[in-house]
Amino acid sequence: xxxxxNYHRSSAxxxxxxxxxxxxxxxxxxxxxxxxNGGEQHTAEYVKLNPHQLVPVLKDGDKIITQSLAxxxxxxxxxxxxxLLPDDSFNKAKVRAFSLSIAADLHPLNNLRVLQYLTKNxxxxxxxxxxxxxxxxHKELSALEADVAANNHDYCFGNTPGLADIxxxxxxxxxxxFSCDTSRYPTLVRIDEHCQKHDAFKKAWPNDT
Numbered sequence: 001x002x003x004x005x006n007y008h009r010s011s012a013x014x015x016x017x018x019x020x021x022x023x024x025x026x027x028x029x030x031x032x033x034x035x036x037n038g039g040e041q042h043t044a045e046y047v048k049l050n051p052h053q054l055v056p057v058l059k060d061g062d063k064i065i066t067q068s069l070a071x072x073x074x075x076x077x078x079x080x081x082x083x084l085l086p087d088d089s090f091n092k093a094k095v096r097a098f099s100l101s102i103a104a105d106l107h108p109l110n111n112l113r114v115l116q117y118l119t120k121n122x123x124x125x126x127x128x129x130x131x132x133x134x135x136x137x138h139k140e141l142s143a144l145e146a147d148v149a150a151n152n153h154d155y156c157f158g159n160t161p162g163l164a165d166i167x168x169x170x171x172x173x174x175x176x177x178f179s180c181d182t183s184r185y186p187t188l189v190r191i192d193e194h195c196q197k198h199d200a201f202k203k204a205w206p207n208d209t
Contacts, residue, residue: 002027005049005057007034007041008206009177011107012068013056014170017204019072022161023079034112069103072163084163095157098147099167106140106171130178137180144168145185154194161198169195173206 004020004027006013020027032055033040040046041053050057050066057064058071060078065071076084086092108114110133118124118132148156156164172192175182182189195201 003030003059004028005030005032005046005059006055007032010034010055011111011170011174012054012103014173014204014206015068015166016056016058016071016075018166018169018201019075019084021200021203022082022084022166023075025075025079069099072166076163082160084166086157086162091157095162095164098144098156098164101140101144101147102167102171106136109136110174133178134180137175137178138184141171141175141182141185141188145188148187148191151187151191154191156191161195161200165191165195168192169201 002020002025004013004016006016006029008014008031017029032046034055039053041050041055047053049059049064052066054066056068056071057066058074059065060074065074072084085095115129115133118129119126124132151157153159155161156168168188169192172182172188182192
């Protein structure tokens with residue numbers, strides 16, 4: 001059985017859980033708590049599994065894969081139905097561009113290790129840290145809203161959920177956690193709310209209790 005090493009609030013982990021659920025793939029959920037005991041991702045045992053000390057990690061037999069986008073692309077190739085990317089090259093590129101805007105441009109600026117460095121190493125206050133988070137969230141969500149503003153579909157790029165939706169929903173979840181006003185992005189909010197009604201997204205939802 002596939003094993004997924006992940007943390008429930010990690011955006012990257014959240015993405016992979018959604019993808020696994022969309023494809024109805026059974027997996028063993030192995031928690032790696034990023035905060036408890038200084039962060040379980042720093043333990044010697046986990047560093048052997050992933051020297052980058054990040055989540056998620058997908059283990060499929062003797063295959064070990066890191067990075068959420070790489071994992072999702074792997075799952076999409078090994079388990080091709082339902083497809084998470086369009087068939088034609090242009091629309092596939094559009095979906096990947098949207099997804100990379102989150103994974104490469106936005107998320108690295110706001111993930112846990114960066115926020116911890118701002119407060120613990122650079123001595124920023126909580127308010128300053130939150131200002132940092134809010135600045136980058138709004139800058140990128142504004143661009144993503146423009147990317148899909150003319151969209152009348154249920155999901156980002158069509159009427160079935162795919163990679164772009166997998167990327168969007170965890171980021172919107174995080175924005176709300178940090179009390180960012182998402183109402184200025186009505187298309188993103190509409191798509192996000194529609195995704196939340198889908199069982200694959202609901203089953204992947206972080207446990208906030």
